[in-house]
Amino acid sequence: MTRTPVVSARGLSKVYSTRTGTPVVALTDVSFDVAEGEFVSILGPSGCGKSTLLRIVAGLTGETEGTVDVNAAGAGPGTDVGLMFQQAVLLPWRTVEQNVALPGIVAGRRFRDVRPRARSLIEMVGLDGFAEKYPGELSGGMQQRAALARSLLQDPRLLLLDEPFGALDAMTRDQMNLEVERVRQQTGKTILLVTHSIAEAVFLSDRIIVMTGRPGTIREIVDVTLARPRELEVTGSADFGAYTNQIRKLLDRPE
Numbered sequence: 276m277t278r279t280p281v282v283s284a285r286g287l288s289k290v291y292s293t294r295t296g297t298p299v300v301a302l303t304d305v306s307f308d309v310a311e312g313e314f315v316s317i318l319g320p321s322g323c324g325k326s327t328l329l330r331i332v333a334g335l336t337g338e339t340e341g342t343v344d345v346n347a348a349g350a351g352p353g354t355d356v357g358l359m360f361q362q363a364v365l366l367p368w369r370t371v372e373q374n375v376a377l378p379g380i381v382a383g384r385r386f387r388d389v390r391p392r393a394r395s396l397i398e399m400v401g402l403d404g405f406a407e408k409y410p411g412e413l414s415g416g417m418q419q420r421a422a423l424a425r426s427l428l429q430d431p432r433l434l435l436l437d438e439p440f441g442a443l444d445a446m447t448r449d450q451m452n453l454e455v456e457r458v459r460q461q462t463g464k465t466i467l468l469v470t471h472s473i474a475e476a477v478f479l480s481d482r483i484i485v486m487t488g489r490p491g492t493i494r495e496i497v498d499v500t501l502a503r504p505r506e507l508e509v510t511g512s513a514d515f516g517a518y519t520n521q522i523r524k525l526l527d528r529p530e
């Protein structure tokens with residue numbers, strides 16, 4: 276099966292200029308593809324440029340060198356990327372369904388036209404019964420569920436997740452990983468995830484891009500062939516343990 280790349284990055288480097296005048300080399304020579312329907316994680320030590328890489332793919336910051344093509348096959352509109360960050364950033368004065376509907380409203384659609392889709396996404400992420408609550412009435416995990424639903428509203432071709440569950444406790448995080456796995460299963464979305472968690476990366480990914488310390492470059496790309504769909508029980512399996520050990524060794528290896 277030949278799969279169409281949704282992201283194609285070639286020779287990406289990023290140098291930040293700073294107020295002190297000493298430039299920060301955040302990334303050097305990063306190249307990878309993400310195929311249609313694939314789940315790829317970016318894993319690496321703190322400060323190795325993971326968020327920078329995701330922000331370049333999202334078009335939120337420019338690269339210093341190299342190229343990145345999103346929707347390389349040209350099959351979708353150029354902006355069709357859904358984003359999710361560590362903080363849910365929901366508008367506190369809007370209900371859950373109004374927050375989930377927001378990308379549609381911003382795109383010029385009427386709330387009543389977007390509402391049915393917002394409602395079905397709210398259900399898909401397990402928030403039925405909370406559509407008319409306000410963010411302040413939700414737990415952190417529930418707020419992230421709402422943010423996940425919102426990122427899917429415009430049916431993006433590519434979902435970019437930047438450490439989305441980093442602020443959650445371990446049990447809620449496991450539940451959210453399961454939720455993402457279900458969403459992936461139901462929607463077939465192409466997903467690029469930045470994470471610090473080896474277990475999260477192994478549980479969710481088809482491939483893991485393991486980065487070196489700063490300036491970040493790709494140390495190795497690991498294929499994860501655990502059967503899908505995945506349930507949390509897989510995290511106790513010998514294969515899962517073998518992947519986490521392999522990746523820990525790659526991360527610990529001196530430069």
Ligand SMILES: Nc1ncnc2c1ncn2[C@@H]1O[C@H](COP(=O)(O)OP(=O)(O)OP(=O)(O)O)[C@@H](O)[C@H]1O
Nearest residue numbers: 291292293299301320321322323324325326327328
């Ligand atoms: N706007 C900026 N201006 C200057 N330097 C920056 C800027 N953004 C990031 N950096 C620097 O670039 C490097 C990479 O940052 P980035 O946030 O991409 O790393 P990261 O791997 O996502 O880190 P973490 O895992 O801790 O979130 C860091 O040294 C950071 O201080």
